[in-house]
Amino acid sequence: MSTIERIRRARVARLLDHEDLQRAAARALPRGIREYVAGGSEDEVTLARNAQAFRDVAFRPRMATWVPEPELATTVLGTRVDLPVLTAPCGGLRLVHPDGDLGFAKAAAGAGTVHVASSAAGFTLEDIASVEGPKWFQLYRFSSHETMEHLMRRAQDAGYSALVATVDTAVSGYRVRDFKNGFSYSMRVNARNAVKLAPQLLRKPAWLARYVLDGLPFEIPNTARITADGKPMVLTEMTKGGAGSHSPTWTDIDWLRANWRGPLVVKGLLTVEDARRAVDAGADAVIVSNHGGRQLDGAPATLTVLPRIVDSVGDRAEVLLDSGIRRGSDVVKALSLGAKAVLAGRLPTWGLAAGGTAGVERSLELLRTEMIRTMRLLGCHSVAELDRSWLDEDTLPSAIKEVETP
Ligand SMILES: Cc1cc2nc3c(=O)[nH]c(=O)nc-3n(C[C@H](O)[C@H](O)[C@H](O)COP(=O)(O)O)c2cc1C
Structure with missing residues (x-):
C-alpha cells in the first residue's frame, strides 16, 4: 500500500459516522459538485421524506439475548454478498475524486458486495470491470437501440x-x-463556464489540483465513442432533452429482456402495478427507488411503498431498495420490511470525496459495523431472520400496516 493510501486511510479512520464523512466531503468539494451530490429535485420534499421514513420506524428489540456475531451475508441474484448493501450507480463520480467509479468498485469488492456501474460513469465500463468483484451494469435509454445494444454487448463481454x-x-x-x-x-469545460465556475473551484485548490492532474475529465466515456456516425456524447443529447424518453419504456424493457443474456433488474419503481409489469416482462429483480429524491419531487418515500411491492412480487423476483439509507440501522429496517438488499448512493460518494477509495471503504465499513451493532442490540442473529416482527407496528405508517404480516 502506498504512503498516500496509508495516510488517507488513517485520516478517514478518524471519521466516526456519515455525518463526519459528509462534513469532510463538504470541505473537499467545490460547491457545485457538493450540491450536485447532495441535492434533490425541486423543493426536495422526496429527498427529505426518504430519510424521514426510516427515522419514523422504531425497532422492537428482543432483550437479554447475546449475539456474538450477527450474520450479514445473503445472496442477490444468486451472488453471495457479505454486506447487503450494494454501491448504487452514480454518474459524475470522477468529478468527486479521481478514483471515481474505480474507487466504488474496489471498495465494494473489498466489502464483499456488488458494485452497480452507471452508464454515465467517468471510466469505461471495461476499466471498471477490470476491478475484481461482482458487478452489474446500469443502462439509461439512449438515442437508438444500436447504441444500447453496443453498450450491452460490451457489458456482457x-x-x-x-x-x-x-x-x-x-x-x-x-x-x-x-x-x-x-x-x-x-x-464541457470551455472558456465561458470556466470563468463562471472559477470562484468555486479556486476555493478548493486540493480538489482542483487533483482534477487537473486527472486530465480535466468531463467526458462520459461509455457514451463518448459509440455513435455510428462518429458523433460524440449520446448522453449529452439525452440530457439536453432530446425527443425521446431518457429511460427505457416498457417496449424497451421487452427488447432488453430479449437481448440481454442474464438477470435483468428494473430500477426506479414505486408502485405495485409497475413492479408486477416489470416482473411479467421478465425482470429478475426490481429496485424500489425514487433516485434518491433527484427525479419526481413528491414521490413517496421508498420504505413506505416497499412492503406492498414485496407482498405483490416478492415470490417471483427479488426486491431491493434504495433512497434514504443513512445508517446501518436503516439497512436493517429495509430488510425487516422485505428488501433482499439495499443500494447506497450518497453515503459512499461522501466517502469518495473525503478520501478516495479509502473513504468509500470507510463508508461501507461504517455501514457494516452499524448493522452489526444494531443487530446485536436487537438480539438478531442473522439478516435471514429479519422480518416485520423486529419493528414496532405502532410506528409503521398506515401504507405499511395495510400489508398483512405473512
Ligand atoms: C451523484 C449521483 C448520481 C447518480 N447517478 C445515477 C445514474 O447515473 N444512474 C442511476 O440509475 N441512478 C443514479 N443515481 C441514483 C442512485 O443510483 C440511487 O438511486 C440514489 O443515490 C439512492 O439514494 P441515496 O443517495 O439516498 O442513497 C445517482 C445518485 C447520485 C447521488
Missing part, C-alpha cells in the same frame, strides 16, 4: 452479471441547485 434498467428518468428532474451553481456533470 466485460463480465457484468446483471443489467439494471433505470426507468425513473423520462426527463431529468429539475435540480435547481445545479442550475444556480452553473453546474452539470455532462457539461
Whole structure:
C-alpha cells in the first residue's frame, strides 16, 4: 500500500459516522459538485421524506439475548454478498475524486458486495470491470437501440452479471441547485463556464489540483465513442432533452429482456402495478427507488411503498431498495420490511470525496459495523431472520400496516 493510501486511510479512520464523512466531503468539494451530490429535485420534499421514513420506524428489540456475531451475508441474484448493501450507480463520480467509479468498485469488492456501474460513469465500463468483484451494469435509454445494444454487448463481454434498467428518468428532474451553481456533470469545460465556475473551484485548490492532474475529465466515456456516425456524447443529447424518453419504456424493457443474456433488474419503481409489469416482462429483480429524491419531487418515500411491492412480487423476483439509507440501522429496517438488499448512493460518494477509495471503504465499513451493532442490540442473529416482527407496528405508517404480516 502506498504512503498516500496509508495516510488517507488513517485520516478517514478518524471519521466516526456519515455525518463526519459528509462534513469532510463538504470541505473537499467545490460547491457545485457538493450540491450536485447532495441535492434533490425541486423543493426536495422526496429527498427529505426518504430519510424521514426510516427515522419514523422504531425497532422492537428482543432483550437479554447475546449475539456474538450477527450474520450479514445473503445472496442477490444468486451472488453471495457479505454486506447487503450494494454501491448504487452514480454518474459524475470522477468529478468527486479521481478514483471515481474505480474507487466504488474496489471498495465494494473489498466489502464483499456488488458494485452497480452507471452508464454515465467517468471510466469505461471495461476499466471498471477490470476491478475484481461482482458487478452489474446500469443502462439509461439512449438515442437508438444500436447504441444500447453496443453498450450491452460490451457489458456482457466485460463480465457484468446483471443489467439494471433505470426507468425513473423520462426527463431529468429539475435540480435547481445545479442550475444556480452553473453546474452539470455532462457539461464541457470551455472558456465561458470556466470563468463562471472559477470562484468555486479556486476555493478548493486540493480538489482542483487533483482534477487537473486527472486530465480535466468531463467526458462520459461509455457514451463518448459509440455513435455510428462518429458523433460524440449520446448522453449529452439525452440530457439536453432530446425527443425521446431518457429511460427505457416498457417496449424497451421487452427488447432488453430479449437481448440481454442474464438477470435483468428494473430500477426506479414505486408502485405495485409497475413492479408486477416489470416482473411479467421478465425482470429478475426490481429496485424500489425514487433516485434518491433527484427525479419526481413528491414521490413517496421508498420504505413506505416497499412492503406492498414485496407482498405483490416478492415470490417471483427479488426486491431491493434504495433512497434514504443513512445508517446501518436503516439497512436493517429495509430488510425487516422485505428488501433482499439495499443500494447506497450518497453515503459512499461522501466517502469518495473525503478520501478516495479509502473513504468509500470507510463508508461501507461504517455501514457494516452499524448493522452489526444494531443487530446485536436487537438480539438478531442473522439478516435471514429479519422480518416485520423486529419493528414496532405502532410506528409503521398506515401504507405499511395495510400489508398483512405473512
Ligand atoms: C451523484 C449521483 C448520481 C447518480 N447517478 C445515477 C445514474 O447515473 N444512474 C442511476 O440509475 N441512478 C443514479 N443515481 C441514483 C442512485 O443510483 C440511487 O438511486 C440514489 O443515490 C439512492 O439514494 P441515496 O443517495 O439516498 O442513497 C445517482 C445518485 C447520485 C447521488
